[in-house]
Amino acid sequence: MPETILVVEDEEKIARLLQIELECEGYRVLKAGNGLQALELFQGGGVDLLLLDVMLPGISGIELLRRVRQHDSRVAVLLLTAKDSVEDKVSGLDLGANDYITKPFQIEELLARIRSALRLTTASAAQRAEPGAQGLLMADNLSLNESTREVVRGGTNIELTPREFDLLVYLLRNQRQVLSRDQIMAAVWGYDYVGETNVVDVYIRYVRKKINQGEQPELIHTVRGIGYVLKDAP
Structure with missing residues (x-):
């Protein structure tokens, strides 16, 4: 169809x-x-x-x-x-x-x-x-439920757009791995995405701002010249 x-x-x-x-x-x-x-x-x-x-x-x-x-x-x-x-x-x-x-x-x-x-x-x-695909992804006091699409940090619900949610899922599934901008773009936007090249940086900034909200530690870290990594300690 x-x-x-x-x-x-x-x-x-x-x-x-x-x-x-x-x-x-x-x-x-x-x-x-x-x-x-x-x-x-x-x-x-x-x-x-x-x-x-x-x-x-x-x-x-x-x-x-x-x-x-x-x-x-x-x-x-x-x-x-x-x-x-x-x-x-x-x-x-x-x-x-x-x-x-x-x-x-x-x-x-x-x-x-x-x-x-x-x-x-x-x-x-x-x-x-997919059976068993729905799971709970966690880092420090941040939790993401893929089934209900709920994101919570420190007891506070966080509202994410669909694209922001997909980005955070990808980062959480690859915790402590340094991910290049190209890797992130291919996984979250698709291999044939033809938009602006700084879209990854823009959305990282959006997600980082929403999940921080005064909470510590910082979870999303910039790796200069490469990309980003999500981990619960610098």
């Missing part, structure tokens, strides 16, 4: 072009021209990925993302943003978007990012379904 992509774009010519390209790649495509229509289609079920324009009439793309994440923390969401909309990019990532692509874009890059996002969500679903 083909994977279903919901294209949320108010410019009909762009939406139609995206539909043609995606259907040629074998995807099933749904289209919505505004946030309310998109929300209705999404709630009908069966959507594997939202291709979501930030600038929408009525409900904005960011608000639609917030509502989607209230009901589903796992569906892939790829934002379409304007070139200079840094605030929208940050807000979208904070609310749980898997990735973003800046307009105008090359269709090959968009397709690569879609494949990457779908592969990661599929792998995550398969892992949850």
Whole structure:
């Protein structure tokens, strides 16, 4: 059964072009021209990925993302943003978007990012379904439950976006191993990810800030010239 992509774009010519390209790649495509229509289609079920324009009439793309994440923390969401909309990019990532692509874009890059996002969500679903795969990962007073997706440190619950969660899982599974940026990017974003090269540093900073919150010791350490390591002591 083909994977279903919901294209949320108010410019009909762009939406139609995206539909043609995606259907040629074998995807099933749904289209919505505004946030309310998109929300209705999404709630009908069966959507594997939202291709979501930030600038929408009525409900904005960011608000639609917030509502989607209230009901589903796992569906892939790829934002379409304007070139200079840094605030929208940050807000979208904070609310749980898997990735973003800046307009105008090359269709090959968009397709690569879609494949990457779908592969990661599929792998995550398969892992949850695998008997014995759900486990508790721990480092010092930090615990992560892969089954419930709960992260707790020092008795305080920590809210992570889907990408931040996947990153922390990878670091915890490879405790005390120095991981290069390329290793982290391949494991968390996928081998064909074509986004900005500093994305690993950005997300490490996000996760580090959230899991610290005044707690000691520092868990994620920078290894200059190489990458990062998670361990409970310097």
